[in-house]
Amino acid sequence: MPRHLIIGNGTAGFSAIQAILEYDSDGEITVISLEHHLPYSRVLLTHYIGGHVSKDNLYMTGESFFKQKKVNLLLGAAAVNIDPEQKRVELDNGRVLSYEKLLVATGGKPVIPQHLQKESPDIMGLRTIEDASYIRQKSLSGAKIVIVGGGSLAIELACALREGGNFPEMVVSSSHVLSRVADDEAAAVIQEQIQSYGIRIWTGEDVTEVVHTSKGVEGVVLSGGQEISCQVVVICKGVQPNREFLDRVLPTIRGGIKVDSNMRTDIPDVYAAGDVVEAYELSRQEFCVSAIWPHAIAQGRIAGMNMTGQDVMYEGSLSRNALEIFGLPVISMGITRVPAKRDWDLDVNQDKSSYCKLVYHDAKLVGAVLVGKVEKAGKLQAAIRKAAGIETVLN
């Protein structure tokens, strides 16, 4: 019987394996992976599409790591149900595994709106190596690609495709790109940079229909009535936690798995980490899903350590993101969209090539958006963390 069972072979799962091995070199770990791959870096997928990273370099480790550390890796298997009483996990291939400590690190899956869910390989999200390989192959063969969404993944994908010689078009439902992060001014700088490289952005538009014939996708119809002809539609509208198999034992209406500061769920001996959880967010001071790489690493590590019997607290995550648009870096962290209330304060600095916005709440730094000149980003993050930390200590 494996003592440590990990469902999910992504960043958080791998980080947890390393933490468990650090404290318990004979940890008897079994990892269940839905994908037929060794753990790889999802963030690199756009770089792979852009041709900057080879497929081999996507992987975080080699097969030898699992052999050497005696970690049992079950590829291509999915958990369908867990039985907290008997401490057992049921797999889709009928196998039943028991555990002493369980980590749920199943990550997320792309959100695909109802009206776009069609049986076609050309309407897709971007989450796995297979997705990335497909997009890369299509891009190299000169297919026209429409990206639905204006978040950081959409922009990174657009840039990567352009770097590979493809000219995609973006359909953004908000009035500008990065609507959850940037304000109008910052977005204007970013949008100008994207458009100057020949990528067309349709703002304030939604894809109402995908024109789909027996030959495959032929185009999309926008809410404004325009039609764009294309062969591939990539939907980048965020991710949602992969937690259906837990619905019976941990019912929630929406969102991720709730965890406490030790990354424990409400079920005894079951931990959760990564994109699937709702963890404490420092700047907003609430529990929310924050699906980014550093959080998955930190949460996986904390969960792994606690599974071996340590008592380590997770200090909370600070939502943040960094991306580069053809040499123009954009970094955002903390609260960046401000409600129009009195105790919020903004400090905006803008010149031709750079934009910097600092957000204060009750005279404390809670967020920042930097475009162009981003050298001080790390220092600002430390300041935000310190400001948030002081309050939690006082409380």
Next chain:
Amino acid sequence: MLSIKVDTVKCDGCSLCQLACSFAHMVLNTETGGQQKFPELPDPLLWVKVCEGEVQIDICRHCENPPCADACVAGAFKVDMERGIVEIDQQKCVGCWSCVMECPFGAIRICSHSDKECTLQSRAFKCDGCSMWDKPLCASFCPTGAVQIARNNNGAAAIQRRERAALLQKGLSLGAARYVNREIKHRA
């Protein structure tokens, strides 16, 4: 362990360390026999900024558990335990700016591409600990002692401890020791 002490109070902002850093990396990176007689100075790996009378020295502290390495999505950061330095593998780096966002010392920069052909790739760079030199050149050239680097264990901490102990010991010789001496004299 590489211990880097930055004391901005002592710093005059002369930026000699920055120049020394460029110089340190120029000599070794230049291939001899090239056509250029005076090669261009490479970018420094630390930055001095004077802003409203305050000086900032952005230099990597070579953390033992570096946040930049945790944030790196490409596994390009490596902690060399033997030399006590944090290194970036330029072959693996994809220039995603994650490390820049994490470093609380602002010590990582990216040399970014801006060409219209999108052929170049961004890469992160930072202090490499001057491992090819006997001593890190920035600290050697600093005239005020604002940058001090020790390669041994707890460089500055050990020196400070010794200073503190010496002070305690001085107090001993002034006060208590005199008392002890006199007592002995009286007895005699």
Next chain:
Amino acid sequence: MGSGVIKKIVNVIPEACTGCRQCELICSFEQGGSYSPRLSRIRLVKFEDKCLSVPVTCTYCERPICEEVCPVGAMTHDPVTGAAKVNEESCRGCKECANACPLGAIDMHPEKGTAMRCDLCGGDPACVKYCPAGALKYEPPHHSVKEKRRSRVVALNLD
């Protein structure tokens, strides 16, 4: 800071120290589980030429500079008891605190790379308990000052 409670610290009486390194050993055992002066929060400085040794440890500043310079807020102290704590998970091992501490009272853990700061063993410092020479005292800071004042007056009276 300013909690109003008179906190006790480990006072060092250098003239009493015999240099036996008992404090280093017991501290490393209490904190790290092994007898290794490298893991000790109290460190002995020897002046061989003068046949003197002086233990140095955290003096619990009222405005701890180590906490100020820490970029990740890993250095904290309990506002009520005053006991210091290093959050080993958030500590990045940047050595800023070790470099900033004017006393050299902070060392880096040789394996974990995290900062090591005296936490007074939660209110019962082992170094004080085991010091055979009585060179360490766990008392409010003003006690040792009182002692010094006293010895000074005694010295004057003998003239």
